[in-house]
């Protein structure tokens with residue numbers, strides 16, 4: 502399969518890229534131009550030059566989404582899966598009175614409008630075969646069941662991402678494209694911190710199993726976890 506992974510530089514995005522390549526897939530790894538490429542991603546490209554293509558892709562810049570999609574179209578025609586992984590967590594635990602609204606705006610720009618820009622430009626080159634899929638990496642924080650009176654921008658943006666995913670699922674009914682919002686679990690990454698119980702590799706293996714349709718998913722909505730279990734919306 503040919504996959505697009507956004508935010509592939511580190512954390513879950515890097516793990517999804519690594520796991521997919523090791524399973525024989527080809528990955529277009531979206532990386533912000535201004536972000537320093539990690540040594541791990543550079544090393545992966547040295548080891549797998551034919552399977553890993555690094556793409557400049559800042560999901561807050563619509564022109565880079567357009568250019569990236571044009572580049573992929575010119576090089577391979579179509580892709581089989583779009584993984585919107587890039588995400589931002591800011592203003593943790595702040596009260597409403599303390600919020601910096603610029604940070605709120607930035608969070609929505611990455612976590613909600615980012616995946617929308619990516620889908621807008623990549624949907625036309627998504628294959629229509631029975632392996633085609635859109636995966637938006639969400640969070641349990643976006644569920645009503647986990648609201649606790651904090652993390653306003655992050656929780657609200659992931660809730661909105663879930664709604665975008667569900668809308669898209671309805672819009673693409675009648676195609677074979679599967680459309681899912683996946684909670685990857687609490688992982689040891691820069692965002693999750695080192696106390697998290699899961700490695701990003703464990704989460705990535707579960708998510709790639711879902712993309713490969715190795716798991717039977719029984720959920721009434723598009724929101725599931727990395728094991729394929731339904732999440733509360």
Ligand code: NDP
Pocket residue numbers: 507508509510511512513514531532533535536537558559560561585586587588589611615638639640641684685686687688689690691692693694697
């Ligand atoms: P990290 O903070 O470790 O990595 C975030 C990645 O997103 C980086 O590669 C970063 O790029 C990229 N990114 C941020 N902004 C942009 C942008 N504008 N354009 C392109 N890429 C961007 O996060 P995780 O790996 O932990 O999280 C991955 C996903 O999983 C996120 O969507 C997150 O919300 C979700 N998640 C994570 C959990 C956890 O426990 N870690 C729990 C639940 C959900 P750069 O390297 O250039 O900064």
